[in-house]
Amino acid sequence: MATHDEDNCCRGVSINGLDSQFGQGYSSAQLKMYRRDGLGRRAVVLLEFLRERGLQGKTVLDIGSGIGALHMELLLAGAESAVGVDGSTSNIAAARQLAGEMGLAERAQETLGDFVEIQDAIPMADIVTLDRAICCYPAIRELLTAAGAHGRGILALTMPRRTIWMRAMIRIVNIALAAARRRFRVYDHSPQIIDATLSLAGFRKILQQPAGLWEARVYERERWPMGLSAEGAAPDP
Numbered sequence: 001m002a003t004h005d006e007d008n009c010c011r012g013v014s015i016n017g018l019d020s021q022f023g024q025g026y027s028s029a030q031l032k033m034y035r036r037d038g039l040g041r042r043a044v045v046l047l048e049f050l051r052e053r054g055l056q057g058k059t060v061l062d063i064g065s066g067i068g069a070l071h072m073e074l075l076l077a078g079a080e081s082a083v084g085v086d087g088s089t090s091n092i093a094a095a096r097q098l099a100g101e102m103g104l105a106e107r108a109q110e111t112l113g114d115f116v117e118i119q120d121a122i123p124m125a126d127i128v129t130l131d132r133a134i135c136c137y138p139a140i141r142e143l144l145t146a147a148g149a150h151g152r153g154i155l156a157l158t159m160p161r162r163t164i165w166m167r168a169m170i171r172i173v174n175i176a177l178a179a180a181r182r183r184f185r186v187y188d189h190s191p192q193i194i195d196a197t198l199s200l201a202g203f204r205k206i207l208q209q210p211a212g213l214w215e216a217r218v219y220e221r222e223r224w225p226m227g228l229s230a231e232g233a234a235p236d237p
Contacts, residue, residue, distance in 0.1 A: 022090060043131050055074060060129065083111060085122060116146050128156070160188070170188050203221055
């Protein structure tokens, strides 16, 4: 099972083989599924919670955004604008297509790249989401620290539920990927490390809810760490 947080040496859109794992076939299938069924259950939990908290005029940063379905729904629910960042060329193309179909192209910006590497070029947002993203990324502390530094208010994520059977499933998937000589791996990150990293970034957990095979977690900013402010620069002394 892939559990290491800091040992990946590869960066850019090729990190963890994302661009090849989530290719055109995957993106097309995800578009078809979304058009037919809407958001998955785990993303619906995030959407409903964020809608209840109020989305009007909010900005969204969607990390590991896939085909962009979650941030499109947040825009439809009242958010002002959204930036999606994903490491798959096909996902980004699909997200741009979806934004055009939904009349959201002027409010949704889709950016290709490894968020940790390109974070300085990405604006801060009121709401940061990572739906099914952290299990695809090896360096969890790096990712969540960067995500937290970009969030003014809410950080919401989904992750595989850490049950015995889910951990066994992840192990089987990774064995199959290795046998097929695929670079991509699924990462079973510790919930304690996730909570601790976001606590250091100034967030406290306000929701933890199972959603089928997944778990939704939402964190709210309660303070700014030294050297950070709501504008992304060091606060005045």
